[in-house]
Amino acid sequence: MKKLGILFKGIIKENPVLVLLLGTCPALATTTGVISALAMGVAATAVLICSNIVISALRKAIPDKVRIPAYIVVIAGFVSVVQMLMQAYFPDLYDMLGVYLALIVVNCIILGRAEMFARKNGIIDSALDGIGMGLGFTLALVLMGSIREIIGAGSWAGIELTALKPYAVSIMTAAPGGFLVFGCLIALVNKFFSGKKAKKEFACEGCPNAAACNKETCETEAKEETK
Amino acid sequence: MKENIKSVVVLTAICLVVAVLLAYTNSITAPIIEANKAAKASGSLLEVMPEATGFENITETLGELPATVKEVHKETSGLGHVMILGTTTQFSSDEMGITVAIGADGKISNVLLTGYYESKDFGADYPATYIGQDSALGGVDTVAGTTFSSTAFKDAITDAFNVLISNNLVAAGQKSEEQLIAETMPLVLPGCVNSLGNPITVPVEGVAAPITQAFKAKNNCGYIYVVSTDAGTVVVGVNAFGVARALDLEGNDVTATATDAVAAAVAAAPATATENLEANTTTVTSFFEEGAVITPVEGLNVFSDVQAAFTVTVGEETKYAIITGPLAYADETMKMMVVFNANGEVVDYRAFTELILHGEYYANHELTDEAAYKAQFIGLTEGTYSDDMTLVAGATMTANAVASNFRSAFEAFNLIKEVVA
Numbered sequence: 001m002k003k004l005g006i007l008f009k010g011i012i013k014e015n016p017v018l019v020l021l022l023g024t025c026p027a028l029a030t031t032t033g034v035i036s037a038l039a040m041g042v043a044a045t046a047v048l049i050c051s052n053i054v055i056s057a058l059r060k061a062i063p064d065k066v067r068i069p070a071y072i073v074v075i076a077g078f079v080s081v082v083q084m085l086m087q088a089y090f091p092d093l094y095d096m097l098g099v100y101l102a103l104i105v106v107n108c109i110i111l112g113r114a115e116m117f118a119r120k121n122g123i124i125d126s127a128l129d130g131i132g133m134g135l136g137f138t139l140a141l142v143l144m145g146s147i148r149e150i151i152g153a154g155s156w157a158g159i160e161l162t163a164l165k166p167y168a169v170s171i172m173t174a175a176p177g178g179f180l181v182f183g184c185l186i187a188l189v190n191k192f193f194s195g196k197k198a199k200k201e202f203a204c205e206g207c208p209n210a211a212a213c214n215k216e217t218c219e220t221e222a223k224e225e226t227k
Numbered sequence: 228m229k230e231n232i233k234s235v236v237v238l239t240a241i242c243l244v245v246a247v248l249l250a251y252t253n254s255i256t257a258p259i260i261e262a263n264k265a266a267k268a269s270g271s272l273l274e275v276m277p278e279a280t281g282f283e284n285i286t287e288t289l290g291e292l293p294a295t296v297k298e299v300h301k302e303t304s305g306l307g308h309v310m311i312l313g314t315t316t317q318f319s320s321d322e323m324g325i326t327v328a329i330g331a332d333g334k335i336s337n338v339l340l341t342g343y344y345e346s347k348d349f350g351a352d353y354p355a356t357y358i359g360q361d362s363a364l365g366g367v368d369t370v371a372g373t374t375f376s377s378t379a380f381k382d383a384i385t386d387a388f389n390v391l392i393s394n395n396l397v398a399a400g401q402k403s404e405e406q407l408i409a410e411t412m413p414l415v416l417p418g419c420v421n422s423l424g425n426p427i428t429v430p431v432e433g434v435a436a437p438i439t440q441a442f443k444a445k446n447n448c449g450y451i452y453v454v455s456t457d458a459g460t461v462v463v464g465v466n467a468f469g470v471a472r473a474l475d476l477e478g479n480d481v482t483a484t485a486t487d488a489v490a491a492a493v494a495a496a497p498a499t500a501t502e503n504l505e506a507n508t509t510t511v512t513s514f515f516e517e518g519a520v521i522t523p524v525e526g527l528n529v530f531s532d533v534q535a536a537f538t539v540t541v542g543e544e545t546k547y548a549i550i551t552g553p554l555a556y557a558d559e560t561m562k563m564m565v566v567f568n569a570n571g572e573v574v575d576y577r578a579f580t581e582l583i584l585h586g587e588y589y590a591n592h593e594l595t596d597e598a599a600y601k602a603q604f605i606g607l608t609e610g611t612y613s614d615d616m617t618l619v620a621g622a623t624m625t626a627n628a629v630a631s632n633f634r635s636a637f638e639a640f641n642l643i644k645e646v647v648a
Contacts, residue, residue, distance in 0.1 A: 077245035
């Protein structure tokens with residue numbers, strides 16, 4: 001049951017995009033259509049699973065001092081591998097994602113999960129966390145992409161929806177439409193599935209810079225904000 | 228210390244392992260990525276040469292290429308070449324993209340317009356008129372109304388042929404006599420040529436043998452005669468001063484040998500030239516004080532847009548007035564006058580049309596203070612003048628005409644001084 005909990009918490013309860021508000025940049029940029037949203041989700045999931053597994057496996061070997069650079073090297077390595085594979089086997093998707101594929105390296109979700117989960121848990125749990133968070137990220141992106149593409153272009157995954165096509169609101173596929181959908185989805189998720197617990201968990205403990213900053217002050221401020 | 232060493236070792240090890248992983252992935256994907264890129268590139272090439280089996284990019288092997296020729300691809304089974312061209316009209320800086328397939332027989336087998344950003348289209352059918360043409364491009368012309376775009380298109384195709392011909396990849400097409408005459412005309416009287424390199428002339432009717440065709444420069448800088456001789460057709464340019472020069476259809480100067488043709492052309496020219504000279508004399512006279520002695524300069528060997536030149540003596544002082552007719556927007560003549568003192572300094576500059584900067588074409592756009600614009604040229608000599616001074620953003624064609632006027636005027640002044648000396 002515990003393992004299932006790890007797997008499923010990323011989908012709604014700790015959804016990285018809609019609850020933890022991580023990975024906002026690719027979430028807005030690549031959700032103009034379902035295909036690009038799905039591709040970004042899958043690519044990020046692959047990197048997330050692999051990096052979580054490797055970081056978990058090396059957690060005892062990596063000295064605390066150099067853990068962030070080490071994580072970055074591992075993540076960047078996997079992103080480059082995914083980039084090369086996509087360029088070779090899915091060139092159209094590679095062109096579609098453009099620079100956002102390379103920017104997975106600096107996606108907060110991946111570094112955040114490495115720092116918050118993988119370095120403290122075993123390989124299996126870390127892999128499940130990667131799958132869960134990846135699924136949550138992908139689902140959020142696909143949901144946003146679907147809404148934006150249907151309303152903005154009158155199609156879904158490139159399939160033209162004849163009845164909706166004449167009523168397409170093109171701003172939905174532009175940046176303002178992305179923010180609008182993003183905001184509405186966050187509001188809905190917060191309304192129906194409280195994300196308070198996850199936010200608290202992530203507020204200081206999950207912050208990669210927690211060790212470097214004044215943690216006590218940070219926690220005090222967080223408590224005051226909660227009050 | 229020990230912890231530091233461990234940190235360095237672990238980080239280095241991770242970097243090495245990641246590097247090995249990347250190298251391995253790259254070794255697998257690199258050939259596939261290259262093949263994808265090649266397939267993507269040849270996809271557009273296949274559009275114009277669908278029967279091709281493969282392409283080899285030979286751009287780098289052809290030496291220096293014209294700016295319009297971007298890529299040259301050789302079809303591997305010997306069907307010909309596909310060339311990617313990019314050119315700009317003089318109106319827009321956006322590139323017009325052209326992909327042309329030229330067969331091994333030296334004829335265009337297909338041509339595709341891949342980018343066109345002008346507001347006025349030269350017609351979807353226009354590129355297709357090039358199919359089947361050899362390098363002579365005898366069966367195509369520019370399109371009235373989109374002269375700049377269609378000329379740019381034609382020039383780019385000509386550049387493509389020139390690259391293949393100069394590298395012995397195809398044989399040159401045979402040009403018709405009509406084409407050769409059209410190409411020689413700008414050379415004998417460059418003053419009547421517009422910014423696209425086309426002579427702007429009016430046909431003269433009623434010519435007699437040996438003259439077969441006659442043209443009067445629209446800007447009154449002279450005449451062009453096509454004369455039939457025993458040695459072949461000769462094109463003779465007669466300037467506004469009655470001086471002639473002759474070229475054969477290969478571009479050789481035959482002024483000294485084709486004397487009969489030159490004499491016939493000079494004899495045909497004077498009536499209208501005299502009429503034009505009288506009009507210019509009246510114009511110049513109106514600008515000088517009463518009592519000024521105005522004498523037309525004769526026999527000036529200039530083939531630019533100079534219409535007339537005068538020496539003007541006022542008391543002890545002698546000035547030189549040069550009248551030019553550079554072609555500007557829509558091939559309109561912008562008649563101008565530059566007056567020099569004996570030292571070659573500009574002492575007066577006039578434009579006789581209202582076109583200059585806020586006239587007919589710029590009615591709603593007063594681009595600059597015209598009086599100040601003209602005044603900047605006063606006192607300049609050939610050494611201190613620069614074409615850059617004529618530039619006016621938004622009135623490029625007019626500025627080019629002003630620059631052409633000054634270049635012609637300085638050239639004419641120097642020749643007059645030589646004659647006087």
